[in-house]
Amino acid sequence: MVPEHVFAATATQAGLRHRYVLRTGAASMLSHAWRMAMVCFLTIGIAGPAHAFEWECAVTVLWVTQYRTQVGSEAACRSEVETANSQILGGSSVIATPLSCKYYPLSHFTLCGVLYYFPGGSPGVLGAAGYRVPSHNIIKLSPANSSVEPGKTVNLLARVFDDQNNQPVPNVGVIIEVTVGENSGGHMHDVNRPKGIVSPSAGSTGPDGSGLALSFTAPVSAGDHTITARCADDSCGEATASVWVGIQGLVPLYETHLYKLVGSDDAHPDNHYLTIAATGSVVWLAELYRARFPNDPPLHLNDASLERGGLFDIKYPARAQWWTPPHVEHQRGTVIDVRANDAPGAIPAGQHEAFVEITDQIRADAELHSPGTANQHFHVRLKGVAE
Numbered sequence: 001m002v003p004e005h006v007f008a009a010t011a012t013q014a015g016l017r018h019r020y021v022l023r024t025g026a027a028s029m030l031s032h033a034w035r036m037a038m039v040c041f042l043t044i045g046i047a048g049p050a051h052a053f054e055w056e057c058a059v060t061v062l063w064v065t066q067y068r069t070q071v072g073s074e075a076a077c078r079s080e081v082e083t084a085n086s087q088i089l090g091g092s093s094v095i096a097t098p099l100s101c102k103y104y105p106l107s108h109f110t111l112c113g114v115l116y117y118f119p120g121g122s123p124g125v126l127g128a129a130g131y132r133v134p135s136h137n138i139i140k141l142s143p144a145n146s147s148v149e150p151g152k153t154v155n156l157l158a159r160v161f162d163d164q165n166n167q168p169v170p171n172v173g174v175i176i177e178v179t180v181g182e183n184s185g186g187h188m189h190d191v192n193r194p195k196g197i198v199s200p201s202a203g204s205t206g207p208d209g210s211g212l213a214l215s216f217t218a219p220v221s222a223g224d225h226t227i228t229a230r231c232a233d234d235s236c237g238e239a240t241a242s243v244w245v246g247i248q249g250l251v252p253l254y255e256t257h258l259y260k261l262v263g264s265d266d267a268h269p270d271n272h273y274l275t276i277a278a279t280g281s282v283v284w285l286a287e288l289y290r291a292r293f294p295n296d297p298p299l300h301l302n303d304a305s306l307e308r309g310g311l312f313d314i315k316y317p318a319r320a321q322w323w324t325p326p327h328v329e330h331q332r333g334t335v336i337d338v339r340a341n342d343a344p345g346a347i348p349a350g351q352h353e354a355f356v357e358i359t360d361q362i363r364a365d366a367e368l369h370s371p372g373t374a375n376q377h378f379h380v381r382l383k384g385v386a387e
Helices: 027-039 074-089 276-292 349-361
Strands: 002-007 009-014 017-023 052-057 060-069 095-104 109-118 137-142 145-148 153-162 173-180 197-199 202-204 212-217 223-231 238-245 259-261 299-301 335-339 365-369 377-381
Touching: 137 223, 137 238, 145 153, 153 173, 153 223, 153 238, 173 197, 173 212, 212 223, 276 299, 276 349, 349 365, 349 377
Parallel strands: 145 238, 259 299
Antiparallel strands: 002 060, 009 017, 017 052, 060 109, 095 109, 137 153, 153 212, 173 202, 173 223, 197 212, 223 238, 299 335, 335 377, 365 377
16 A cells, blocks of 8 residues: 555644644545544634644644555455554554545545544654654753762753754653663673663653653662663654763772782773872882881782772682672772782781781771681771771
């Protein structure tokens, strides 16, 4: 079936209802205009040029067209129209209604006028035979870029505008989705990676078009999140906003003759990030230790924080899952581990007490973790307090 005539249906907002103008341009289509007015429940009457009608409507008209088919009855034409449109419209909420069908026996064809509409809401984009009808709506999500610490919340707003006059459009259904970027936030592994939660995940722009207010709660792990907003009826494209999740102001610690950096792996290749103040404390600590024990090897510094802080997860035989918190702290760039076991470069057992005294000098705090195991180390709070 091929559309023979397409007639414009234009709309302006009128509260929860809409006003439409159908300009038929042909007396033969007056019956279609009249039947559409019946569908819309209230006929206002003729206004303007001949064959132009206005009415208030509780539906959203998308498209009006006329089909010419080779079937031999009105009922068969209706059936063919409904079958074709079921295939065209799929599972969308667009409704196709044959308004009138007339069989012309001498010419052996049938004409059917068809109305495409939404039962409510804002204008859509699907039209007859899969053609698109411009909606003139665009969706915006603000702020476009924001940052938030792990586990904290940031607010956003989704609004829909008529791009013809930049006016907000009320009562538009909005759907929100969240994705998290691969290998972001210092984690080079992504299986079962947690992502932030947006609330609500769907809603309306409201009766005044003020928009759908959203809150995004970040996961405990750092990373790049993208929030996507779209209209529920697919009438206004998409809008995206980027949310940077992490701790601001962390800097890498660089190896010197006073200390060596250890403990990085493929999953977390950059494991020595600290605040600027904490890096100064590390240098001070290492200098005092070297002054007291000039013949000892350099301090071997294990995990500090990842490049954006947040959850520092470790996977090993006794802990088979990523994204769990085996580390105590190590999330804000103020804690570092110092090797104190039997491995090369470890602080000798005879110097443990002296090391704690040195950390006291710089107003830091050192605790011996995992004593008596291969993982024995000093957990040093460089600010002297827990994160």
